[in-house]
Amino acid sequence: MSVTPLSLQAAMNGVAEEVDEAFDRLLALPGDPRDPLYAAMRHAAIGGGKRLRPLLVRASADIFRVDPARSLRAGLAVECMHVYSLIHDDMPCMDDDDMRRGRPTVHKVWDEATAVLAGDSLHALAFEVLAEPECHPDPFVRSELSLALAIAGGPSGMAGGQMMDIAAEQQTFDLPTTTRLQQLKTGALISFSIEAGAILGRIPAEHRTPLRGYARDIGLAFQIADDLLDVEGDAANTGKAVGKDAAAGKSTFVSLLGVERAHQQANLLVDQAIEHLSTYGPEADLLRAIARYIVERDR
Amino acid sequence: MSVTPLSLQAAMNGVAEEVDEAFDRLLALPGDPRDPLYAAMRHAAIGGGKRLRPLLVRASADIFRVDPARSLRAGLAVECMHVYSLIHDDMPCMDDDDMRRGRPTVHKVWDEATAVLAGDSLHALAFEVLAEPECHPDPFVRSELSLALAIAGGPSGMAGGQMMDIAAEQQTFDLPTTTRLQQLKTGALISFSIEAGAILGRIPAEHRTPLRGYARDIGLAFQIADDLLDVEGDAANTGKAVGKDAAAGKSTFVSLLGVERAHQQANLLVDQAIEHLSTYGPEADLLRAIARYIVERDR
Numbered sequence: 001m002s003v004t005p006l007s008l009q010a011a012m013n014g015v016a017e018e019v020d021e022a023f024d025r026l027l028a029l030p031g032d033p034r035d036p037l038y039a040a041m042r043h044a045a046i047g048g049g050k051r052l053r054p055l056l057v058r059a060s061a062d063i064f065r066v067d068p069a070r071s072l073r074a075g076l077a078v079e080c081m082h083v084y085s086l087i088h089d090d091m092p093c094m095d096d097d098d099m100r101r102g103r104p105t106v107h108k109v110w111d112e113a114t115a116v117l118a119g120d121s122l123h124a125l126a127f128e129v130l131a132e133p134e135c136h137p138d139p140f141v142r143s144e145l146s147l148a149l150a151i152a153g154g155p156s157g158m159a160g161g162q163m164m165d166i167a168a169e170q171q172t173f174d175l176p177t178t179t180r181l182q183q184l185k186t187g188a189l190i191s192f193s194i195e196a197g198a199i200l201g202r203i204p205a206e207h208r209t210p211l212r213g214y215a216r217d218i219g220l221a222f223q224i225a226d227d228l229l230d231v232e233g234d235a236a237n238t239g240k241a242v243g244k245d246a247a248a249g250k251s252t253f254v255s256l257l258g259v260e261r262a263h264q265q266a267n268l269l270v271d272q273a274i275e276h277l278s279t280y281g282p283e284a285d286l287l288r289a290i291a292r293y294i295v296e297r298d299r
Numbered sequence: 300m301s302v303t304p305l306s307l308q309a310a311m312n313g314v315a316e317e318v319d320e321a322f323d324r325l326l327a328l329p330g331d332p333r334d335p336l337y338a339a340m341r342h343a344a345i346g347g348g349k350r351l352r353p354l355l356v357r358a359s360a361d362i363f364r365v366d367p368a369r370s371l372r373a374g375l376a377v378e379c380m381h382v383y384s385l386i387h388d389d390m391p392c393m394d395d396d397d398m399r400r401g402r403p404t405v406h407k408v409w410d411e412a413t414a415v416l417a418g419d420s421l422h423a424l425a426f427e428v429l430a431e432p433e434c435h436p437d438p439f440v441r442s443e444l445s446l447a448l449a450i451a452g453g454p455s456g457m458a459g460g461q462m463m464d465i466a467a468e469q470q471t472f473d474l475p476t477t478t479r480l481q482q483l484k485t486g487a488l489i490s491f492s493i494e495a496g497a498i499l500g501r502i503p504a505e506h507r508t509p510l511r512g513y514a515r516d517i518g519l520a521f522q523i524a525d526d527l528l529d530v531e532g533d534a535a536n537t538g539k540a541v542g543k544d545a546a547a548g549k550s551t552f553v554s555l556l557g558v559e560r561a562h563q564q565a566n567l568l569v570d571q572a573i574e575h576l577s578t579y580g581p582e583a584d585l586l587r588a589i590a591r592y593i594v595e596r597d598r
Contacts, residue, residue: 116392143445
Protein backbone atom coordinates (compact mmCIF):
# COMPACT_ATOMS: atom_id res chain seq x y z
CA MET A 1 0.00 0.00 0.00
CA SER A 2 1.21 3.45 -0.78
CA VAL A 3 -0.20 4.92 2.44
CA THR A 4 2.42 4.37 5.14
CA PRO A 5 1.66 4.72 8.85
CA LEU A 6 3.52 8.00 8.61
CA SER A 7 1.40 9.39 5.78
CA LEU A 8 -1.79 8.20 7.54
CA GLN A 9 -0.66 10.23 10.54
CA ALA A 10 -0.05 13.22 8.26
CA ALA A 11 -3.55 12.88 6.75
CA MET A 12 -5.08 12.60 10.24
CA ASN A 13 -3.21 15.65 11.47
CA GLY A 14 -4.16 17.62 8.38
CA VAL A 15 -7.87 16.86 8.73
CA ALA A 16 -7.78 17.47 12.48
CA GLU A 17 -6.27 20.90 11.90
CA GLU A 18 -8.84 21.80 9.24
CA VAL A 19 -11.70 20.64 11.49
CA ASP A 20 -10.37 22.73 14.38
CA GLU A 21 -10.14 25.81 12.15
CA ALA A 22 -13.65 25.23 10.81
CA PHE A 23 -15.07 24.88 14.34
CA ASP A 24 -13.22 28.02 15.36
CA ARG A 25 -15.03 29.97 12.62
CA LEU A 26 -18.41 28.25 13.12
CA LEU A 27 -18.42 28.81 16.88
CA ALA A 28 -17.12 32.38 17.15
CA LEU A 29 -18.47 33.98 20.34
CA PRO A 30 -21.43 36.24 19.50
CA GLY A 31 -20.58 38.69 22.31
CA ASP A 32 -23.96 38.53 24.03
CA PRO A 33 -25.62 36.47 26.81
CA ARG A 34 -25.23 33.35 24.63
CA ASP A 35 -21.44 33.43 25.06
CA PRO A 36 -21.38 30.58 27.65
CA LEU A 37 -23.28 28.38 25.15
CA TYR A 38 -20.66 29.02 22.47
CA ALA A 39 -17.81 28.63 24.98
CA ALA A 40 -19.20 25.23 26.00
CA MET A 41 -19.47 24.13 22.36
CA ARG A 42 -15.90 25.30 21.69
CA HIS A 43 -14.65 23.44 24.75
CA ALA A 44 -16.20 20.19 23.52
CA ALA A 45 -15.53 20.61 19.81
CA ILE A 46 -12.10 22.20 19.41
CA GLY A 47 -8.80 20.41 20.07
CA GLY A 48 -8.47 16.75 20.81
CA GLY A 49 -10.41 13.94 19.24
CA LYS A 50 -9.16 11.65 16.50
CA ARG A 51 -11.51 13.26 13.94
CA LEU A 52 -11.99 9.77 12.53
CA ARG A 53 -15.35 10.62 10.94
CA PRO A 54 -14.16 13.72 9.01
CA LEU A 55 -11.09 11.67 7.96
CA LEU A 56 -13.39 8.94 6.62
CA VAL A 57 -15.43 11.52 4.66
CA ARG A 58 -12.22 12.88 3.17
CA ALA A 59 -10.80 9.44 2.34
CA SER A 60 -14.04 8.32 0.72
CA ALA A 61 -14.58 11.60 -1.16
CA ASP A 62 -10.99 11.57 -2.44
CA ILE A 63 -11.75 8.37 -4.38
CA PHE A 64 -14.19 10.39 -6.46
CA ARG A 65 -11.96 13.49 -6.69
CA VAL A 66 -14.34 15.64 -4.66
CA ASP A 67 -13.15 19.17 -3.83
CA PRO A 68 -11.55 18.88 -0.35
CA ALA A 69 -13.43 22.01 0.80
CA ARG A 70 -16.68 20.08 0.32
CA SER A 71 -15.56 16.93 2.08
CA LEU A 72 -14.34 19.09 4.96
CA ARG A 73 -17.81 20.61 5.26
CA ALA A 74 -19.56 17.22 5.35
CA GLY A 75 -16.89 16.08 7.82
CA LEU A 76 -17.60 19.12 9.99
CA ALA A 77 -21.32 18.25 10.00
CA VAL A 78 -20.74 14.65 11.13
CA GLU A 79 -18.28 15.85 13.77
CA CYS A 80 -20.96 18.30 15.06
CA MET A 81 -23.24 15.26 15.48
CA HIS A 82 -20.52 13.19 17.13
CA VAL A 83 -19.56 15.94 19.59
CA TYR A 84 -23.22 16.67 20.45
CA SER A 85 -23.71 12.97 21.25
CA LEU A 86 -20.62 12.93 23.47
CA ILE A 87 -21.83 15.99 25.44
CA HIS A 88 -25.25 14.43 26.07
CA ASP A 89 -23.81 10.96 26.67
CA ASP A 90 -21.44 12.27 29.36
CA MET A 91 -24.30 13.80 31.39
CA PRO A 92 -25.03 12.40 34.86
CA CYS A 93 -28.34 10.87 33.72
CA MET A 94 -26.54 9.05 30.90
CA ASP A 95 -22.98 7.69 31.28
CA ASP A 96 -22.02 10.19 33.99
CA ASP A 97 -18.46 10.85 32.82
CA ASP A 98 -16.33 13.61 34.32
CA MET A 99 -13.51 13.43 31.78
CA ARG A 100 -13.47 13.37 27.98
CA ARG A 101 -10.46 13.75 25.70
CA GLY A 102 -8.41 14.37 28.85
CA ARG A 103 -10.49 17.38 29.90
CA PRO A 104 -13.44 17.88 32.24
CA THR A 105 -16.78 17.34 30.50
CA VAL A 106 -19.14 20.22 29.64
CA HIS A 107 -21.54 19.63 32.53
CA LYS A 108 -18.58 19.68 34.96
CA VAL A 109 -17.13 22.97 33.66
CA TRP A 110 -20.55 24.61 33.18
CA ASP A 111 -23.72 22.79 34.26
CA GLU A 112 -26.22 20.24 32.97
CA ALA A 113 -28.52 22.82 31.37
CA THR A 114 -25.61 24.19 29.35
CA ALA A 115 -24.66 20.63 28.36
CA VAL A 116 -28.20 19.95 27.09
CA LEU A 117 -28.25 23.19 25.08
CA ALA A 118 -24.68 22.88 23.76
CA GLY A 119 -25.53 19.40 22.46
CA ASP A 120 -28.82 20.58 20.97
CA SER A 121 -27.05 23.53 19.32
CA LEU A 122 -24.37 21.37 17.70
CA HIS A 123 -27.12 19.01 16.52
CA ALA A 124 -28.87 21.87 14.70
CA LEU A 125 -25.56 23.24 13.38
CA ALA A 126 -24.81 19.88 11.74
CA PHE A 127 -27.85 20.34 9.49
CA GLU A 128 -27.14 24.03 8.95
CA VAL A 129 -23.65 23.17 7.69
CA LEU A 130 -25.05 20.59 5.24
CA ALA A 131 -27.96 22.68 3.96
CA GLU A 132 -25.96 25.81 3.17
CA PRO A 133 -25.31 26.28 -0.56
CA GLU A 134 -21.55 26.41 0.20
CA CYS A 135 -21.77 22.71 1.07
CA HIS A 136 -22.45 21.72 -2.54
CA PRO A 137 -23.94 23.70 -5.45
CA ASP A 138 -26.39 20.89 -6.26
CA PRO A 139 -29.35 21.04 -3.83
CA PHE A 140 -30.03 17.35 -4.47
CA VAL A 141 -26.63 16.52 -2.98
CA ARG A 142 -27.28 18.77 0.03
CA SER A 143 -30.69 17.22 0.55
CA GLU A 144 -29.36 13.67 0.26
CA LEU A 145 -26.61 14.43 2.79
CA SER A 146 -29.19 15.87 5.22
CA LEU A 147 -31.46 12.87 4.85
CA ALA A 148 -28.62 10.40 5.37
CA LEU A 149 -27.33 12.26 8.44
CA ALA A 150 -30.82 12.58 9.97
CA ILE A 151 -31.41 8.84 9.63
CA ALA A 152 -27.91 8.02 10.96
CA GLY A 153 -28.36 10.27 13.99
CA GLY A 154 -31.96 9.58 14.92
CA PRO A 155 -33.92 6.73 16.50
CA SER A 156 -33.06 4.39 13.59
CA GLY A 157 -29.40 5.21 14.16
CA MET A 158 -27.26 6.69 16.91
CA ALA A 159 -30.02 7.80 19.33
CA GLY A 160 -31.75 4.41 18.96
CA GLY A 161 -28.45 2.66 19.68
CA GLN A 162 -27.96 4.74 22.80
CA MET A 163 -31.43 3.73 23.98
CA MET A 164 -30.49 0.06 23.46
CA ASP A 165 -27.28 0.73 25.36
CA ILE A 166 -29.33 1.93 28.34
CA ALA A 167 -31.52 -1.18 28.11
CA ALA A 168 -28.30 -3.25 28.13
CA GLU A 169 -27.75 -2.23 31.74
CA GLN A 170 -30.97 -4.00 32.76
CA GLN A 171 -30.84 -7.09 30.55
CA THR A 172 -28.16 -9.28 29.03
CA PHE A 173 -28.01 -8.97 25.25
CA ASP A 174 -26.77 -11.82 23.05
CA LEU A 175 -24.21 -11.36 20.26
CA PRO A 176 -26.70 -10.50 17.46
CA THR A 177 -28.48 -7.91 19.63
CA THR A 178 -25.16 -6.44 20.81
CA THR A 179 -24.03 -6.25 17.18
CA ARG A 180 -27.25 -4.46 16.22
CA LEU A 181 -26.87 -2.07 19.18
CA GLN A 182 -23.36 -1.12 18.07
CA GLN A 183 -24.33 -0.85 14.41
CA LEU A 184 -26.81 1.81 15.47
CA LYS A 185 -24.86 3.49 18.26
CA THR A 186 -21.49 3.96 16.55
CA GLY A 187 -21.86 2.23 13.17
CA ALA A 188 -24.51 4.56 11.74
CA LEU A 189 -22.40 7.75 11.90
CA ILE A 190 -19.32 5.90 10.63
CA SER A 191 -21.36 4.56 7.71
CA PHE A 192 -22.70 8.04 7.03
CA SER A 193 -19.15 9.40 6.90
CA ILE A 194 -18.14 6.94 4.20
CA GLU A 195 -21.41 7.28 2.29
CA ALA A 196 -21.04 11.08 2.35
CA GLY A 197 -17.96 10.82 0.12
CA ALA A 198 -20.00 8.91 -2.47
CA ILE A 199 -22.94 11.34 -2.19
CA LEU A 200 -20.58 14.31 -2.71
CA GLY A 201 -19.12 12.45 -5.70
CA ARG A 202 -22.65 11.91 -7.09
CA ILE A 203 -22.16 8.15 -7.13
CA PRO A 204 -25.61 6.53 -7.51
CA ALA A 205 -26.77 4.43 -4.56
CA GLU A 206 -26.54 1.17 -6.57
CA HIS A 207 -22.79 1.70 -7.03
CA ARG A 208 -22.07 2.19 -3.35
CA THR A 209 -22.14 -1.48 -2.33
CA PRO A 210 -18.35 -1.86 -1.86
CA LEU A 211 -18.19 1.26 0.31
CA ARG A 212 -21.19 0.13 2.35
CA GLY A 213 -19.61 -3.26 2.98
CA TYR A 214 -16.38 -1.55 4.03
CA ALA A 215 -18.32 0.80 6.32
CA ARG A 216 -20.27 -2.00 8.02
CA ASP A 217 -17.11 -3.96 8.72
CA ILE A 218 -14.94 -1.14 10.04
CA GLY A 219 -17.86 0.14 12.14
CA LEU A 220 -17.99 -3.14 14.01
CA ALA A 221 -14.20 -3.45 14.14
CA PHE A 222 -14.07 0.04 15.62
CA GLN A 223 -16.50 -0.90 18.37
CA ILE A 224 -14.73 -4.17 19.20
CA ALA A 225 -11.47 -2.20 19.43
CA ASP A 226 -13.24 0.29 21.71
CA ASP A 227 -14.47 -2.52 23.95
CA LEU A 228 -10.93 -3.93 24.07
CA LEU A 229 -9.56 -0.50 25.00
CA ASP A 230 -12.13 -0.33 27.79
CA VAL A 231 -10.60 -3.56 29.18
CA GLU A 232 -6.93 -3.27 28.19
CA GLY A 233 -6.58 0.48 27.68
CA ASP A 234 -5.02 3.19 29.71
CA ALA A 235 -7.01 6.19 30.94
CA ALA A 236 -4.01 8.43 30.22
CA ASN A 237 -4.10 7.48 26.52
CA THR A 238 -7.84 7.26 26.01
CA GLY A 239 -8.50 10.51 27.91
CA LYS A 240 -11.56 8.98 29.57
CA ALA A 241 -12.38 6.47 32.29
CA VAL A 242 -11.80 2.81 31.41
CA GLY A 243 -13.39 -0.39 32.73
CA LYS A 244 -16.82 1.25 32.85
CA ASP A 245 -18.72 -1.31 30.77
CA ALA A 246 -17.62 -4.24 32.90
CA ALA A 247 -18.49 -2.29 36.06
CA ALA A 248 -21.97 -1.60 34.65
CA GLY A 249 -22.39 -5.29 33.80
CA LYS A 250 -23.07 -4.47 30.13
CA SER A 251 -22.71 -7.05 27.38
CA THR A 252 -19.80 -6.03 25.17
CA PHE A 253 -17.98 -7.85 22.39
CA VAL A 254 -15.27 -8.64 24.93
CA SER A 255 -17.67 -10.04 27.54
CA LEU A 256 -19.41 -12.11 24.86
CA LEU A 257 -16.35 -13.29 22.89
CA GLY A 258 -13.48 -13.03 25.37
CA VAL A 259 -10.37 -10.92 24.75
CA GLU A 260 -8.62 -13.25 22.35
CA ARG A 261 -11.57 -13.96 20.07
CA ALA A 262 -12.50 -10.26 20.12
CA HIS A 263 -9.01 -9.41 18.77
CA GLN A 264 -9.36 -12.12 16.10
CA GLN A 265 -12.81 -10.91 15.10
CA ALA A 266 -11.68 -7.30 14.82
CA ASN A 267 -8.75 -8.29 12.58
CA LEU A 268 -11.02 -10.50 10.47
CA LEU A 269 -13.43 -7.61 9.97
CA VAL A 270 -10.60 -5.32 8.89
CA ASP A 271 -9.39 -7.87 6.31
CA GLN A 272 -12.95 -8.19 5.07
CA ALA A 273 -13.38 -4.41 4.93
CA ILE A 274 -10.25 -4.08 2.79
CA GLU A 275 -11.49 -6.93 0.60
CA HIS A 276 -14.61 -4.88 -0.19
CA LEU A 277 -12.38 -2.18 -1.68
CA SER A 278 -10.83 -4.51 -4.28
CA THR A 279 -12.70 -2.73 -7.09
CA TYR A 280 -10.69 0.39 -6.32
CA GLY A 281 -7.01 1.05 -6.98
CA PRO A 282 -4.54 3.17 -5.02
CA GLU A 283 -7.17 5.95 -4.74
CA ALA A 284 -8.67 3.88 -1.86
CA ASP A 285 -5.35 3.36 -0.06
CA LEU A 286 -6.21 5.89 2.64
CA LEU A 287 -9.43 4.00 3.45
CA ARG A 288 -7.38 0.78 3.63
CA ALA A 289 -4.88 2.38 5.99
CA ILE A 290 -7.68 3.72 8.20
CA ALA A 291 -9.13 0.21 8.49
CA ARG A 292 -5.78 -1.09 9.82
CA TYR A 293 -5.41 1.88 12.15
CA ILE A 294 -8.84 1.31 13.67
CA VAL A 295 -7.78 -1.93 15.38
CA GLU A 296 -4.22 -0.87 16.12
CA ARG A 297 -4.88 2.48 17.85
CA ASP A 298 -4.33 2.91 21.58
CA ARG A 299 -6.97 5.63 22.09
CA MET B 300 -63.18 38.70 7.72
CA SER B 301 -64.50 35.46 6.31
CA VAL B 302 -62.76 33.29 8.92
CA THR B 303 -65.06 33.18 11.95
CA PRO B 304 -63.95 32.00 15.39
CA LEU B 305 -65.87 28.83 14.58
CA SER B 306 -64.04 28.16 11.30
CA LEU B 307 -60.69 28.96 12.95
CA GLN B 308 -61.53 26.30 15.52
CA ALA B 309 -62.38 23.89 12.70
CA ALA B 310 -59.07 24.60 10.96
CA MET B 311 -57.18 24.10 14.24
CA ASN B 312 -58.96 20.82 14.94
CA GLY B 313 -58.34 19.61 11.38
CA VAL B 314 -54.61 20.33 11.52
CA ALA B 315 -54.32 18.87 15.02
CA GLU B 316 -55.92 15.64 13.83
CA GLU B 317 -53.64 15.41 10.79
CA VAL B 318 -50.56 16.06 12.95
CA ASP B 319 -51.61 13.34 15.41
CA GLU B 320 -52.10 10.84 12.57
CA ALA B 321 -48.75 11.76 11.04
CA PHE B 322 -46.99 11.33 14.40
CA ASP B 323 -48.75 8.00 14.86
CA ARG B 324 -47.24 6.76 11.58
CA LEU B 325 -43.81 8.35 12.11
CA LEU B 326 -43.44 6.97 15.64
CA ALA B 327 -44.74 3.40 15.20
CA LEU B 328 -43.09 1.13 17.80
CA PRO B 329 -40.25 -0.83 16.17
CA GLY B 330 -40.85 -3.88 18.42
CA ASP B 331 -37.30 -4.08 19.79
CA PRO B 332 -35.37 -2.68 22.78
CA ARG B 333 -35.93 0.84 21.41
CA ASP B 334 -39.65 0.63 22.21
CA PRO B 335 -39.43 2.82 25.36
CA LEU B 336 -37.77 5.55 23.25
CA TYR B 337 -40.65 5.51 20.78
CA ALA B 338 -43.24 5.28 23.58
CA ALA B 339 -41.70 8.37 25.20
CA MET B 340 -41.79 10.28 21.90
CA ARG B 341 -45.42 9.25 21.34
CA HIS B 342 -46.35 10.36 24.87
CA ALA B 343 -44.88 13.82 24.25
CA ALA B 344 -45.92 14.23 20.63
CA ILE B 345 -49.39 12.74 20.24
CA GLY B 346 -52.58 14.29 21.63
CA GLY B 347 -52.78 17.69 23.20
CA GLY B 348 -51.00 20.80 22.14
CA LYS B 349 -52.48 23.62 20.11
CA ARG B 350 -50.42 22.68 17.02
CA LEU B 351 -50.05 26.41 16.42
CA ARG B 352 -46.87 25.98 14.35
CA PRO B 353 -48.30 23.40 11.88
CA LEU B 354 -51.41 25.58 11.64
CA LEU B 355 -49.24 28.59 10.73
CA VAL B 356 -47.43 26.55 8.05
CA ARG B 357 -50.81 25.51 6.61
CA ALA B 358 -52.25 29.03 6.75
CA SER B 359 -49.17 30.54 5.10
CA ALA B 360 -48.86 27.77 2.47
CA ASP B 361 -52.56 28.06 1.61
CA ILE B 362 -51.97 31.62 0.39
CA PHE B 363 -49.78 30.15 -2.34
CA ARG B 364 -52.06 27.17 -3.05
CA VAL B 365 -49.51 24.63 -1.81
CA ASP B 366 -50.64 20.99 -1.70
CA PRO B 367 -51.88 20.46 1.92
CA ALA B 368 -49.93 17.18 2.13
CA ARG B 369 -46.73 19.21 1.76
CA SER B 370 -47.63 21.86 4.29
CA LEU B 371 -48.57 19.07 6.72
CA ARG B 372 -45.11 17.58 6.32
CA ALA B 373 -43.33 20.89 6.98
CA GLY B 374 -45.72 21.39 9.91
CA LEU B 375 -44.82 17.95 11.25
CA ALA B 376 -41.12 18.85 11.08
CA VAL B 377 -41.54 22.07 13.05
CA GLU B 378 -43.73 20.28 15.59
CA CYS B 379 -40.97 17.64 16.01
CA MET B 380 -38.63 20.52 16.87
CA HIS B 381 -41.14 22.13 19.22
CA VAL B 382 -41.87 18.88 21.08
CA TYR B 383 -38.16 18.02 21.38
CA SER B 384 -37.55 21.44 22.93
CA LEU B 385 -40.40 20.92 25.42
CA ILE B 386 -39.04 17.53 26.50
CA HIS B 387 -35.55 18.94 27.12
CA ASP B 388 -36.88 22.17 28.64
CA ASP B 389 -38.99 20.25 31.19
CA MET B 390 -35.96 18.33 32.52
CA PRO B 391 -34.88 18.92 36.13
CA CYS B 392 -31.67 20.68 35.02
CA MET B 393 -33.71 23.09 32.89
CA ASP B 394 -37.20 24.31 33.91
CA ASP B 395 -37.92 21.25 36.09
CA ASP B 396 -41.58 20.83 35.16
CA ASP B 397 -43.59 17.78 36.19
CA MET B 398 -46.65 18.48 34.05
CA ARG B 399 -47.07 19.41 30.40
CA ARG B 400 -50.29 19.54 28.42
CA GLY B 401 -52.01 18.18 31.52
CA ARG B 402 -49.89 15.03 31.65
CA PRO B 403 -46.72 14.06 33.51
CA THR B 404 -43.56 15.01 31.60
CA VAL B 405 -41.34 12.42 29.87
CA HIS B 406 -38.65 12.37 32.55
CA LYS B 407 -41.35 11.75 35.18
CA VAL B 408 -42.96 8.81 33.33
CA TRP B 409 -39.64 7.37 32.15
CA ASP B 410 -36.35 8.91 33.29
CA GLU B 411 -33.97 11.72 32.39
CA ALA B 412 -31.87 9.61 30.02
CA THR B 413 -34.98 8.70 28.04
CA ALA B 414 -35.98 12.38 27.99
CA VAL B 415 -32.58 13.37 26.55
CA LEU B 416 -32.77 10.67 23.87
CA ALA B 417 -36.46 11.23 23.01
CA GLY B 418 -35.69 14.92 22.47
CA ASP B 419 -32.58 14.15 20.42
CA SER B 420 -34.55 11.64 18.34
CA LEU B 421 -37.35 14.08 17.52
CA HIS B 422 -34.71 16.67 16.64
CA ALA B 423 -33.18 14.32 14.04
CA LEU B 424 -36.62 13.26 12.79
CA ALA B 425 -37.49 16.89 12.04
CA PHE B 426 -34.70 16.99 9.47
CA GLU B 427 -35.50 13.51 8.16
CA VAL B 428 -39.10 14.60 7.49
CA LEU B 429 -37.91 17.69 5.57
CA ALA B 430 -35.16 15.99 3.55
CA GLU B 431 -37.27 13.08 2.28
CA PRO B 432 -38.29 13.48 -1.37
CA GLU B 433 -41.96 13.14 -0.29
CA CYS B 434 -41.61 16.55 1.38
CA HIS B 435 -41.29 18.33 -1.96
CA PRO B 436 -40.13 17.08 -5.39
CA ASP B 437 -37.74 20.04 -5.79
CA PRO B 438 -34.57 19.38 -3.76
CA PHE B 439 -33.90 23.12 -3.62
CA VAL B 440 -37.12 23.55 -1.63
CA ARG B 441 -36.19 20.69 0.71
CA SER B 442 -32.74 22.11 1.23
CA GLU B 443 -34.07 25.63 1.88
CA LEU B 444 -36.54 24.28 4.44
CA SER B 445 -33.74 22.34 6.20
CA LEU B 446 -31.49 25.37 6.30
CA ALA B 447 -34.24 27.63 7.66
CA LEU B 448 -35.23 25.10 10.34
CA ALA B 449 -31.61 24.47 11.39
CA ILE B 450 -31.01 28.20 11.86
CA ALA B 451 -34.34 28.66 13.68
CA GLY B 452 -33.62 25.77 16.06
CA GLY B 453 -29.92 26.28 16.75
CA PRO B 454 -27.79 28.72 18.73
CA SER B 455 -28.91 31.65 16.53
CA GLY B 456 -32.52 30.68 17.28
CA MET B 457 -34.38 28.60 19.82
CA ALA B 458 -31.40 27.00 21.62
CA GLY B 459 -29.69 30.39 21.86
CA GLY B 460 -32.87 31.90 23.29
CA GLN B 461 -33.07 29.16 25.90
CA MET B 462 -29.49 29.91 26.93
CA MET B 463 -30.43 33.59 27.34
CA ASP B 464 -33.44 32.47 29.36
CA ILE B 465 -31.11 30.65 31.76
CA ALA B 466 -28.91 33.76 32.01
CA ALA B 467 -32.09 35.73 32.83
CA GLU B 468 -32.28 33.91 36.18
CA GLN B 469 -28.95 35.43 37.22
CA GLN B 470 -29.28 38.95 35.81
CA THR B 471 -32.08 41.42 35.09
CA PHE B 472 -32.62 41.97 31.39
CA ASP B 473 -34.02 45.22 30.02
CA LEU B 474 -36.86 45.35 27.48
CA PRO B 475 -34.68 45.21 24.32
CA THR B 476 -32.73 42.21 25.64
CA THR B 477 -35.93 40.46 26.80
CA THR B 478 -37.41 41.10 23.35
CA ARG B 479 -34.32 39.63 21.69
CA LEU B 480 -34.44 36.61 24.05
CA GLN B 481 -38.05 35.89 23.11
CA GLN B 482 -37.46 36.48 19.40
CA LEU B 483 -34.91 33.67 19.57
CA LYS B 484 -36.60 31.37 22.08
CA THR B 485 -40.13 31.24 20.66
CA GLY B 486 -40.08 33.72 17.75
CA ALA B 487 -37.61 31.81 15.58
CA LEU B 488 -39.74 28.64 15.21
CA ILE B 489 -42.91 30.70 14.72
CA SER B 490 -41.16 32.69 11.98
CA PHE B 491 -39.92 29.47 10.40
CA SER B 492 -43.49 28.14 10.31
CA ILE B 493 -44.75 31.15 8.36
CA GLU B 494 -41.68 31.28 6.11
CA ALA B 495 -42.09 27.57 5.34
CA GLY B 496 -45.37 28.29 3.55
CA ALA B 497 -43.58 30.75 1.27
CA ILE B 498 -40.66 28.37 0.69
CA LEU B 499 -43.08 25.58 -0.25
CA GLY B 500 -44.82 28.05 -2.57
CA ARG B 501 -41.44 28.94 -4.14
CA ILE B 502 -41.90 32.61 -3.29
CA PRO B 503 -38.49 34.31 -3.64
CA ALA B 504 -37.01 35.71 -0.42
CA GLU B 505 -37.40 39.33 -1.60
CA HIS B 506 -41.19 38.88 -1.78
CA ARG B 507 -41.54 37.53 1.76
CA THR B 508 -41.32 40.90 3.54
CA PRO B 509 -45.04 41.10 4.49
CA LEU B 510 -45.00 37.56 5.90
CA ARG B 511 -41.80 38.23 7.82
CA GLY B 512 -43.29 41.36 9.34
CA TYR B 513 -46.41 39.42 10.31
CA ALA B 514 -44.27 36.65 11.82
CA ARG B 515 -42.14 39.00 13.88
CA ASP B 516 -45.19 40.73 15.34
CA ILE B 517 -47.24 37.64 16.19
CA GLY B 518 -44.15 35.95 17.63
CA LEU B 519 -43.79 38.73 20.19
CA ALA B 520 -47.54 38.95 20.77
CA PHE B 521 -47.57 35.20 21.43
CA GLN B 522 -44.85 35.53 24.06
CA ILE B 523 -46.49 38.50 25.77
CA ALA B 524 -49.74 36.49 25.89
CA ASP B 525 -47.77 33.57 27.35
CA ASP B 526 -46.28 35.81 30.03
CA LEU B 527 -49.79 37.11 30.82
CA LEU B 528 -51.10 33.54 31.08
CA ASP B 529 -48.26 32.77 33.50
CA VAL B 530 -49.60 35.58 35.72
CA GLU B 531 -53.36 35.49 35.07
CA GLY B 532 -53.78 31.94 33.77
CA ASP B 533 -55.18 28.84 35.27
CA ALA B 534 -53.11 25.65 35.56
CA ALA B 535 -56.19 23.60 34.66
CA ASN B 536 -56.47 25.38 31.29
CA THR B 537 -52.80 25.75 30.46
CA GLY B 538 -51.97 22.18 31.51
CA LYS B 539 -48.75 23.32 33.15
CA ALA B 540 -47.61 25.14 36.28
CA VAL B 541 -48.24 28.90 36.33
CA GLY B 542 -46.50 31.75 38.18
CA LYS B 543 -43.10 30.18 37.58
CA ASP B 544 -41.39 33.16 35.94
CA ALA B 545 -42.23 35.52 38.79
CA ALA B 546 -41.06 32.90 41.32
CA ALA B 547 -37.74 32.57 39.41
CA GLY B 548 -37.36 36.38 39.40
CA LYS B 549 -37.09 36.42 35.59
CA SER B 550 -37.69 39.56 33.55
CA THR B 551 -40.82 39.02 31.46
CA PHE B 552 -42.88 41.38 29.38
CA VAL B 553 -45.32 41.55 32.29
CA SER B 554 -42.67 42.35 34.91
CA LEU B 555 -41.17 44.99 32.59
CA LEU B 556 -44.40 46.55 31.27
CA GLY B 557 -47.03 45.73 33.89
CA VAL B 558 -50.20 43.76 33.13
CA GLU B 559 -52.16 46.57 31.51
CA ARG B 560 -49.43 47.80 29.17
CA ALA B 561 -48.57 44.20 28.29
CA HIS B 562 -52.17 43.65 27.14
CA GLN B 563 -52.06 46.88 25.13
CA GLN B 564 -48.73 45.98 23.55
CA ALA B 565 -49.95 42.51 22.56
CA ASN B 566 -53.06 43.97 20.91
CA LEU B 567 -51.00 46.61 19.14
CA LEU B 568 -48.67 43.94 17.76
CA VAL B 569 -51.63 41.92 16.48
CA ASP B 570 -53.05 44.98 14.68
CA GLN B 571 -49.65 45.63 13.19
CA ALA B 572 -49.28 41.96 12.14
CA ILE B 573 -52.61 42.10 10.31
CA GLU B 574 -51.56 45.39 8.70
CA HIS B 575 -48.55 43.61 7.15
CA LEU B 576 -50.95 41.29 5.33
CA SER B 577 -52.73 44.14 3.49
CA THR B 578 -51.17 43.07 0.19
CA TYR B 579 -53.14 39.82 0.44
CA GLY B 580 -56.86 39.29 0.00
CA PRO B 581 -59.14 36.73 1.66
CA GLU B 582 -56.52 34.00 1.04
CA ALA B 583 -54.72 35.38 4.14
CA ASP B 584 -57.83 35.43 6.35
CA LEU B 585 -56.74 32.37 8.30
CA LEU B 586 -53.44 34.07 9.18
CA ARG B 587 -55.43 37.13 10.30
CA ALA B 588 -57.70 35.00 12.48
CA ILE B 589 -54.69 33.24 14.03
CA ALA B 590 -53.20 36.61 14.97
CA ARG B 591 -56.36 37.54 16.88
CA TYR B 592 -56.54 34.10 18.52
CA ILE B 593 -52.97 34.36 19.78
CA VAL B 594 -53.80 37.12 22.25
CA GLU B 595 -57.30 35.87 23.10
CA ARG B 596 -56.50 32.23 23.96
CA ASP B 597 -56.68 30.96 27.53
CA ARG B 598 -54.04 28.23 27.14
